[in-house]
Amino acid sequence: MTRGHLRAGERLPSEADLSKSLGVAPVTVREALLALRGRGLVVTRRGRNGGSFVAAHADPLTFAREAVRRTSRLALRDLGAHYAAITGACVRLAARRADPSETQRVRRRMEHIEELDAEAQRRLLDDVQIEIVALSQSARLTREQMKLQAELSPFLRLVAHETENLRRQGAHLAAVIDAVEAADPDAAGARTELMVAETIDALIRIQATG
Known part of the structure; x- marks a missing residue:
């Protein structure tokens, strides 16, 4: 995100897909997403169209x-x-x-x-x-x-x-x-x-x- 690969509002792949593409354990992905949420760079929405998204202000x-x-x-x-x-x-x-x-x-x-x-x-x-x-x-x-x-x-x-x-x-x-x-x-x-x-x-x- 801070490198500009992802744009504000863009939906992130699932934890399973991130784990597979990055070659790391699912728990590592989960911890990374938690850190990003803590920094306000990622927001998570529940429900049918939910998931993790790049925060709107994450320019x-x-x-x-x-x-x-x-x-x-x-x-x-x-x-x-x-x-x-x-x-x-x-x-x-x-x-x-x-x-x-x-x-x-x-x-x-x-x-x-x-x-x-x-x-x-x-x-x-x-x-x-x-x-x-x-x-x-x-x-x-x-x-x-x-x-x-x-x-x-x-x-x-x-x-x-x-x-x-x-x-x-x-x-x-x-x-x-x-x-x-x-x-x-x-x-x-x-x-x-x-x-x-x-x-x-x-x-x-x-x-x-x-």
Whole structure:
């Protein structure tokens, strides 16, 4: 929702269908939906035409701006530090473990990014980040990254609303792919940390301007 894949008012698949498509246990889906309801992003209606629906106010950019206003500068820095630590560890491991053919497959996802509209570019960058982390061949780290990506994605989206920032994010990820393919864990980690630092700095500037 906060990544813009679903629109306000759109009905979500059933818990069983979500469980099957995401490859997770039904209880995991149930817990995730409960968390989304708690954040006001999903509403549940009973009856014949009931189900779970994206809340009418769940506009991704509006959500992100409100979230930035509610979050202290210290908390933003802490989120960035957590994200950089996990993602940095993942890409360093990917640089040590990834097969070149796997890295090239991820690179091909980026080849035509300029042909996409800004919204599709943002979603692609989110997906590519997960795919790079998956090259670490660590299921635990990949699951943790997916949770972190969901948390940071609205903020990345808000920063990427400016075209130049979107291009910067794309350039950072392309450089991480290069470092992973070159089996250079230090370069992969350093570029990831730079990307996160720039994002947090941009969020603090947005916060300062209200």
